[in-house]
Amino acid sequence: MKFRRRHNEEPEINLIPFIDVLLVVLIFLMLSTTYSKFTELQVTLPTADSQTMKDRPAEIIVAIAADGRYAIDHQAVEGRSVDLLTTALQQAAQGRPDPIVIISADAATPHQAVVNVMDAARRANLPRLTFAANKPRE
Template identity: 70%
Template sequence: MRFRRPNTEPPEINLIPFIDVLLVILIFLMLSTTYSKFTELQITLPSADAEKLKDRPQEIIVSVAADGRYVINRQPVEGRTVESLALALRDAAQGRNDASLIISADAAAAHQSVIHVMEAARREGLSRVTFAAQTDAR
């Protein structure tokens, strides 16, 4: 009986079809993927009729100075703590929780000063908070 000798050559793996499949998948992913930035949102703001705003809720304007002083509806607030702000906001809101709070902070005001106003508003149940800003004069 004659036995064959074992083949000592390593088997060849043909990589050409594998590379072709990977290139097709890569091209498909490149064409189907969209790359967009979230900062470039194109939005259209809704319009409003000015006559419907006759029954708008009470507004409370809180001004924050650069040195940390507070003024609520043109009345200075004694103290710079959250508790003193909460008492002043309670007096200004007069028990109405639907009042709008407008925070008008100086550009150089400390971030912590604005956070104090927001914390006082949360304690008093004022959930409508907005920030005042001015447009650039350019």
């Protein structure tokens, strides 16, 4: 009997099929992935730092409280509908040549309340709008 020592060969890992599979998966992921860009609006709100006007045109001041109540030229408007605001703005604009509507809203006012005033001004044929702002603190 002949006893020989066997040479144990280390098993070899063939990497070529592994790399092929990884490349196929990579190509599949690249083709099937949709790239969507999430855009953001970079908004820098302006501050009002101007001199007072010398000639003041006809102004209609619309004040909006934090809870959505309206006052036009210091007169409270009953109700919050656009139709009521339109009639109140038309009455306030009578006898004033080319008036400017100044929207003075509280910081906590709902956005819809401001949009309602803008819509009412458009319906009342008052195209000149502006917003009141505080002078920035130094």
